[in-house]
Amino acid sequence: MPIDPSQVKVLRADEIIRAREDTRAWWKRLYLPAIAMGLGVTIRNMVRNLLNPGGLPTIRYPEERRDYGHRFRGRHYLKKRPSGEPRCVACMMCATACPADCIYIVAGEHPDPAIEKYPVRFDIDGLRCIMCGYCVDACPEDAIAMTKEYEWASYEREDFIWDKEYLLSWRDEKVVDDGYQPYEGEIDKSRMSRGTL
Amino acid sequence: MGLKGERVETTRPGSDTKPPESVFTTTLDKMVRWARAGSLWPLPFGTACCAIEFMSVVSSHYDLARFGAEVVRFSPRQSDMMIVAGTVVDKQAPILKLIYEQMCSPKWVISMGVCASSGGFYRAYHVMQGIDEIVPVDVYVPGCPPTPEGLIYAIMKLQEKIERGEPSHYQVVLDREAAEARERKLARV
Numbered sequence: 001m002p003i004d005p006s007q008v009k010v011l012r013a014d015e016i017i018r019a020r021e022d023t024r025a026w027w028k029r030l031y032l033p034a035i036a037m038g039l040g041v042t043i044r045n046m047v048r049n050l051l052n053p054g055g056l057p058t059i060r061y062p063e064e065r066r067d068y069g070h071r072f073r074g075r076h077y078l079k080k081r082p083s084g085e086p087r088c089v090a091c092m093m094c095a096t097a098c099p100a101d102c103i104y105i106v107a108g109e110h111p112d113p114a115i116e117k118y119p120v121r122f123d124i125d126g127l128r129c130i131m132c133g134y135c136v137d138a139c140p141e142d143a144i145a146m147t148k149e150y151e152w153a154s155y156e157r158e159d160f161i162w163d164k165e166y167l168l169s170w171r172d173e174k175v176v177d178d179g180y181q182p183y184e185g186e187i188d189k190s191r192m193s194r195g196t197l
Numbered sequence: 198m199g200l201k202g203e204r205v206e207t208t209r210p211g212s213d214t215k216p217p218e219s220v221f222t223t224t225l226d227k228m229v230r231w232a233r234a235g236s237l238w239p240l241p242f243g244t245a246c247c248a249i250e251f252m253s254v255v256s257s258h259y260d261l262a263r264f265g266a267e268v269v270r271f272s273p274r275q276s277d278m279m280i281v282a283g284t285v286v287d288k289q290a291p292i293l294k295l296i297y298e299q300m301c302s303p304k305w306v307i308s309m310g311v312c313a314s315s316g317g318f319y320r321a322y323h324v325m326q327g328i329d330e331i332v333p334v335d336v337y338v339p340g341c342p343p344t345p346e347g348l349i350y351a352i353m354k355l356q357e358k359i360e361r362g363e364p365s366h367y368q369v370v371l372d373r374e375a376a377e378a379r380e381r382k383l384a385r386v
Contacts (some may be wrong), residue, residue, distance in 0.1 A: 049326045061349050068344075098320035100311075127315040127327075128343035153338045153351035155358070156328065157315070160339060 003035035072179040073131045074149040076124060077171040079142065080162065086168055088174035090119040092163035093142060094135035102128035103135060119164060126152065133180045142188065147171055226362070233277075233303065234359040235265040237352065240276035240300065242293060245283030247310035252340040259345040264352055272296055273299035278355070279332075282342075284312035285325045297332045305365050308334045310342050317341060333366035 022029060049056055060065050079087045108120040131147035135144050149171075154160065162170075178184070239261075241251055241295035255261045255269060270276040273296045285293055297306070308328055311317035314337045328334060335358065336349040359365075364372070 015253070057257050058263075059258055060263070061259060062353065065346070100322060102318075110238070126339045126376050127311055127337060128317060129339065130311055130318050132341075150340065150347045151342045151350045152340075153336050153343075153347060153354050155336060155354070157337060160337065 001088060039144065068148055070179070071128055071182075072148045073133045074147045074179045075126070075148050075152060076123065076135070076144055076162075076167060077142055078167040080168060086122070086164065087141050088119045088122060089141050089143070090117040091116065091140060093138040093140060095136040097138035099132060100128045100130050122164040122167060124162045124167065126162055127157060140187070142183060142186070145184065146179040148177045148179045203212055204209065211318070217373070225359050228245045230360050230362055234356040237266040237278040237305070238268045238270050238276040239266055239278045239280050240270055240273055240296070241280050241282060242296065243282045244285060244289065245312060246350050247282035247313070247342040250345060251280060251282045251309065251348065252272055254345045259349060261352070264349065264356065266352060274301060275353070278301060279304065279306045280309055281313040284310040285320060285328050286323050287320075287325060292324055293328065302363055302367065304367055305335045305355055306332055307336045307338065307340045307355065309351070312341075314339060319384070332371045335366045346367045356363050
């Protein structure tokens, strides 16, 4: 639609009102004081941290470690009987409870009739496991437990298949603390009281 | 020589070309590797809870700046270490691939968390069963999500790999493809 020139009103100079005039002083309009104030905060913090390095919140990780709680769910290990065999009786409870389907067990018949079964294979796929701890909860034999181990990054996907031998032997008690295992010893205790151990 | 690609051209015994006798080249190469390992610029491809853990890694308690990797860039042109943090669904796979291809070589990929590494507990039709189906991964970090220490450990492992002068997985794939193409060409002749 073309504009009709007679309808257009031209404003005189004194009719023009600025919507927002910058009324600040000229040195404030330079923004230099604001920059100096910002840098002042930075420098103040820097000096404070230089004078008091102990006050820094940073955990210098490879040298210093955060002390995680005793319910930390890290890499699993399989517990052993006094004879050195795994406590696991290959009941498949953990493999059933596992939401990620990362436990693979092949059961075999144990020569000792009191034990019935033992795992011929017990593999955990570390790249599938979501560290939920359901396997530890499900285990009726107190055979699987978690540790506080979390340093397990690797270059190859194959490195994360943890087989039975590895799960039985990787943990060094002096180095790696126990993590999540809420019912540790309970099963042995109840069996002891019933005289079935 | 060392600056051009990320592989060091060494002359094997028995080959007829003489190695350039220069100590400077190897020293420069070592320096370049050291500089690369000490200035990894991460590109976070965060899609899930692992990205929250990544925030923890770069903030003051764990402070990734101590490893020279604090300059988080959201532009693939400016970064050389992609951290895939979180579940990558099939719909997102082309985006991941595109962003990865936009990064300049040399480039490395860290697959953070089980979802990115293998699909995790999403054994489902819509989730990629590991991002290594589409991009070459250098370091896998399991955990759901991994602890900040776990990721720092992975970055340290990547730095070790770079300083050892090993080619990135990307370079390995490129070399393999080139060799296959050569063989096909020879077979045609």
